[in-house]
Amino acid sequence: MKYILFLGILLIILSGCSSESNEVTGDVVVMVPKGEVAKDEFIISEVSSHNSKESCYTIIDSKVYNLTEWIGKHPGGENAILKICGLDGTSIFRAQHDNNPKQVNQLEEFFIGNLV
Numbered sequence: 001m002k003y004i005l006f007l008g009i010l011l012i013i014l015s016g017c018s019s020e021s022n023e024v025t026g027d028v029v030v031m032v033p034k035g036e037v038a039k040d041e042f043i044i045s046e047v048s049s050h051n052s053k054e055s056c057y058t059i060i061d062s063k064v065y066n067l068t069e070w071i072g073k074h075p076g077g078e079n080a081i082l083k084i085c086g087l088d089g090t091s092i093f094r095a096q097h098d099n100n101p102k103q104v105n106q107l108e109e110f111f112i113g114n115l116v
């Protein structure tokens with residue numbers, strides 16, 4: 001009888017262990033691009049602090065874009081991008097590129113989150 005009780009307890013302990021290991025294998029791994037922040041909501045002061053060639057965020061239509069990599073690649077020159085770093089670049093971007101699909105698609109590559 002004692003032996004059966006012992007086996008029962010052992011079974012309960014082992015099943016506890018296995019559900020724990022399932023939790024571990026069920027962990028979600030979030031891949032974050034190098035140098036990127038693992039979040040998708042920004043407040044204006046966070047965007048404002050990324051106002052340089054080293055780190056350039058801009059807002060277009062309440063969406064936040066990290067343009068840092070694009071500064072040196074922009075066909076319209078570095079300065080066009082630098083002047084909207086840390087700012088709401090909506091009107092400047094639209095004045096130049098309007099809703100041209102080529103530029104809009106390029107912009108979407110740099111999307112990092114929404115302004116809240």
Ligand code: HEM
Pocket residue numbers: 058067070074075076077080081084089092093096097102103106107
């Ligand atoms: C904010 C993100 C921006 C993106 C993603 C972007 C994207 C692009 C792309 C893809 C081109 C090449 C177009 C082509 O080959 O036909 C381009 C060209 C150009 N961009 Fe931008 N641009 C941005 C911002 C700006 C801003 C703020 C200005 C000026 C204030 C500007 C001025 C220009 C100019 C003058 C050209 C060359 C002429 C033209 O194709 O219109 N860009 N841009």
